[in-house]
Amino acid sequence: MGIQALETTDILIIGAGPAGSVAASYLQRAGVQVTVVERTQFPRIVVGESLLPRSMDHFEEAGLLDALIAQGFEKKPGARFIRGNEICIFDFSQKFGTGWDWTWQAPRADFDYTLSQELLKIGVDLRFKHEVKAVDIQEDAALVSLTNDNGEPYQIKAKFLIDCSGYGRVLPKMLGLDTPSKLSPHSAIFSHVKDSNRPEGVEGTQISFDILETEVWLWVIPFSNGNTSLGIVAPTDYINKLSEDQDTRKALERAIQKSDYYINRFGDTTFLFEPIHLKNYSAAVSAMYGSNYALTGNSAEFLDPVFSSGVCFATESGLLAAKLAAKQLKGEAVDWKVSYQDYMERGIAVFTTYVKEWYTGNLQTLFFHQPENKDVKDRICAILAGYVWNEENNFVTKHHNIVKNMAHLIALQNETKM
Ligand SMILES: Cc1cc2nc3c(=O)[nH]c(=O)nc-3n(C[C@H](O)[C@H](O)[C@H](O)COP(=O)(O)OP(=O)(O)OC[C@H]3O[C@@H](n4cnc5c(N)ncnc54)[C@H](O)[C@@H]3O)c2cc1C
Incomplete structure (x- = not known):
């Protein structure tokens, strides 16, 4: 085997989703040397299109808010839950305490692409189609083996590693940190549709969760580009039964047929991409940090889509990990257990x-x-x-x-x- 090229950086971030983007933007603006490696080429499809107001604090602090506002994504001022004839609408402006009153519901391909373009604009060394293959955590550094956009191997030695690899779950897999989730197994199938029957006004743009059975619900997330995301979530056994002929398209169609509220709007719809089946999506880890690494976002923990908490946890943990890592690089003592893991676990609980x-x-x-x-x-x-x-x-x-x-x-x- 030939000698692989070896580069160095202060902080290496794996993944350019919301967690990686807020972390990278914060560090770059703070003058810290940061490298981001992302295995795909953006834009790429990913689930998680309904955000929470708390994330707006993170985008703002990371300097990413203006670039997102300029995109005109659909504003999300609250959420509607439907159960037969019963309706419950939450309006974020009425919430207890202070904080943002709105956020967005947005196609994540466009949303994450916007974040990545902003990173490039402010000079972040962001590398698409670079994939992490192995990680060696050493006493004073993390040695990461990758392939570049030509498939060639190389290595990066980083003083600190922030794992923002989401569903890739790079460090949980490579360091054996995976633990079973405390939640019972649930799965989902989703796609986007051209919302040709979209009603005028609020009804057309209202993000909604239609409860078909206590544990079974359909999401309807209208976007400002005229498309809408539709997804069914249920215990894994239920989803398996719905898709027993291995046809996810039919399975999602069958789910839509079960919704009295949405059957007219989406009953004869065609999907914009083959529906994606996400099996047993909940995930957890035994530790969220080590001496020179931290796990963030979905790489650390994912619960359930029902309250749209995924991106919020990603940005909360991405930003916090970046701040603490920057402190540690300056030689300041950081208590990762108290300041990071315990804090994140309180919110997760x-x-x-x-x-x-x-x-x-x-x-x-x-x-x-x-x-x-x-x-x-x-x-x-x-x-x-x-x-x-x-x-x-x-x-x-x-x-x-x-x-x-x-x-x-x-x-x-x-x-x-x-
Ligand atoms: C059914 C379902 C519905 C959901 N709905 C919502 C919702 O409505 N709202 C919400 O907030 N959340 C939702 N989520 C959760 C949401 O998708 C995630 O929480 C969120 O995307 C996590 O962001 P992240 O930055 O941690 O990871 P990601 O967004 O997954 O980004 C990680 C990036 O890392 C890259 N990567 C992975 N492995 C490697 C590697 N080896 N080398 C280099 N790069 C790598 C990936 O290509 C990816 O771009 C949902 C989840 C599921 C399962």
């Missing part, structure tokens, strides 16, 4: 409870309860906006019991009324 309580049906009981309790709704709304670290919100601090207890109370009330 809150969302985990809400995801679990969604699938038990308890959260749905609260969402659709009438008459509405405005204070309860506004506090839950803050969580759905991604503000899961706000300890002034008792729906954050008491997340373990509050939803369950309130749902049981409502059930008792209903029993005594009968």
Whole structure:
């Protein structure tokens, strides 16, 4: 074997999704030497098109907000949940506490491409079609083996490595950090359609989650380009049954047929790309950092799409990891356990409870309860906006019991009324 070229950098980022982009933009603007390697050529299709307001804080701090605003993506001021004839709309401007009142629902191919172009504009060394093949964590550096856009091998020695490889899960696989998710296995099938029957006004652009059964729901995410993302999410057994003839196109068509609300709008639709089947998507890790590396975004943890928390976790962890790594490079002491892993795990724990309580049906009981309790709704709304670290919100601090207890109370009330 010939001698491979060896380069050096201060911080190497694997992956140019939302986690990698906010990390790279922050570091470049802070004057830190940073290299980003991305195995695909953007634009590329990826799921995760409904964002949370909390991410706007991260895009702003990373200096990426203006470039995104210029794209005119569809604004998302809240979210609608549908269960038969019952409707529950969350309006982010009504949420408990402070923070952004809106965000975007956007095709991620365009969204992530915009981020990557901004990185190139500010001079980030971003390399498309460069793929990480192996990682050797050494005492004072990370030695990373890659292939370049011609398929040729080379190596980069980095003082610090930030893994933003999302579904690639580079470090969890290479360092044996993968652990089973605490959530039961769920899967999804999604595609985009040309939304030719889109109604005028808010109805046409409203992002919606149509509950077909307690654990089965359809997402409808309209984009400003006239297309809409449609996806079905359910326990893996249910999705397997829906697609038992291995035909994901038919499976998604069958799912749409089950929606009384959307059958007229999407019943005879054609998909813009072959529907993508994402199996058992939840993922977790045993550790989110080491002496000279950190895991972010989906590489670290992915729960469930129901509250659109994925990109928010990616940008929260990407930005925080970048800040801490920059500090460490300056020779300052960083307590990664307290400042990174414990912090991220607090937010993950809150969302985990809400995801679990969604699938038990308890959260749905609260969402659709009438008459509405405005204070309860506004506090839950803050969580759905991604503000899961706000300890002034008792729906954050008491997340373990509050939803369950309130749902049981409502059930008792209903029993005594009968
Ligand atoms: C069914 C489903 C629906 C979802 N819906 C939503 C939603 O509505 N809203 C939401 O916020 N989230 C959603 N998500 C989650 C969302 O897709 C992710 O959380 C988000 O994309 C994570 O961002 P990231 O930056 O960590 O990784 P990614 O966006 O996956 O980016 C990682 C990048 O790393 C690159 N990479 C991977 N391996 C390598 C390698 N070896 N070398 C170099 N580069 C590499 C990849 O090519 C990729 O571009 C959904 C997830 C699922 C499964």
